[in-house]
Amino acid sequence: MFLAIRELRHAKARYALIAVIMVLVAFLVLFVTGLAQGLAYDSAAAVKNMKATHFILEEHSDNRFTRSQIGDEALETARQIAGTGNSTPLSLRMTTLVPEGDSVKLDVTLFAVDLNGWLAPDTTEGLSPAALSAGGIIADDSLKESGVQLGSVLRDQASGLTWTVRGFVKHESFSHTPVVFLPTAAWTELNARSAGVMTAKDGSYNAIAIQGSGATAEKLAQALPGTDVITKSDAVSAIPGYKEEQGSLLMMIAFLYIISAFVLAVFFYVITIQKTVQFGILKAVGARTRYLAQSVALQVLVLSAGSLVISTALVKLFEAALPGSMPFLLNTSTLVLTCLAFLVISLAGSLVSVWKVAKIDALDAIGRAAA
Known part of the structure; x- marks a missing residue:
């Protein structure tokens, strides 16, 4: 340890340059992560935040809510097996809303849930879901950036229906669109206006x-032929573009x-080669290979740890400065991992340098020094 720290203090400029490069590399890794x-959460936040553990979808729907239609009969069977309080219908639709008196168009996903049940979201502003009156809706607060406020009237471009925003929620999005929560009565009226779509009185939902x-999921699968009982993670992965998007980003990471x-292996290998004579002399006077290898590894560890501290601070500063429209999420567990x-990875890269130190011949190094 003494040798490693002393060398870092002696060659400040050389190791400072390496530290800068490591800071930039670590920052890039953390930022892309x-x-x-953030993109993963923005694409599936509304589903991830649900208290559901499983979903019942129509068979051959590829686990996608928008391709599924489930009727009242399946809902009754599910309630008999899982319990009335543990089974609730879910309906959704992607649409465009237009604020009254404005020409801006907002792409949103409508979620129709029992606002008195456990699928109802927790509002951060305005009325609670259970307190909504007829014509009221709860919207994701990202719509505020488009001028939507409490009391704003939004018109559905497809059906012509209008609803009033009575509350806001945070981090409720689906396929990168903000979610608007509707009472079941509003969903019934919306379906009645939509040609070719089963109405709620016919018992049509996208999922249960x-x-x-x-074990409950297995019982449901056996009792409901023609359906697929999937986990929440399966439902998230089936959101359009989710797997492809995450696959590309994970490959990049x-x-x-x-x-x-x-990069780190090359830098430390070059530095090790430059110190071949010094390492050889140290070996000649009795320094063990293990001691020298530990010195190289400790230098890498100190530089890596210091770079990560600085990079983490920079990422947090950037996160605070990023606009709300740019999804970014780096929680504590992800940051630590x-x-x-x-x-x-840094220590693994230093193994090449450690191998080089082990191969140094003391007599050969002394001979080169004398020459």
Whole structure:
């Protein structure tokens, strides 16, 4: 440890340059990770925030809510098996809303749920879901950026129906669109206006949300032929574009880790080669290979840890400065795991330098010094 710290203090400029590069690489890894997590959450927040453990969808719907139609008969069967309080219908539709007196068009996803049940969201402003009167809706607060406020009247472009915003929720989005929660009565009226769509009196829902164990899900699957009982994670993965988007970003992050390992390995390998004579002399006077290898690894660890601290601070500053329209999420667990992974990658990259130290021949190094 003494040798590693003393060398860092002696060659400040050299190691400062490496530290700057490591800060930039670590910042890039953390920032892209935050963007990937933010995009994932923005695409599926409304589903992830639900208290449901499973969903019942129509068979051959590819686990997508928008392709599924479930009737009252399936709902009654689900309530008999999972319990009335653990089964509730869910309907959704993507549409365009226009604020009254404005020409701006807002792409949203309508969620029709029992606003007195456990699928109802928690409002952060305005009325609670249970207190909504006829014609009232609850909207995601991201719509505020488009001028929507409490009391704003929104008109559905397809049906011509109008609703008044009575409350706001946070982090409720679906397929990168803000979610608007409707009472079941408003959904019934909306369906009645939509040609070719089954109305609520015919018992048409997109899914049935279930709270239950895996054993309950198996019983439901056996009792409901023609349906698929899926987990919440399956429903999230089936959201259009979710898997493709996350696959691309995760591949990008993986390549960043690989590139980081190569960059750090090359830098420390070059530095190790430059110190071949010094390491050889130290070996000649009795320094063990293990001691020298630990010195190299400790230098990498100190530089990596310091770079991660600075990078984390920079990412937090950028996060605070980012506009609300840019999804970014880097929670504590993800941050810790990313930092640990970066440390492991850095230490793995230093193995090449450690191998070089082990191969140094003391007599050969002394001979080169004498020459």
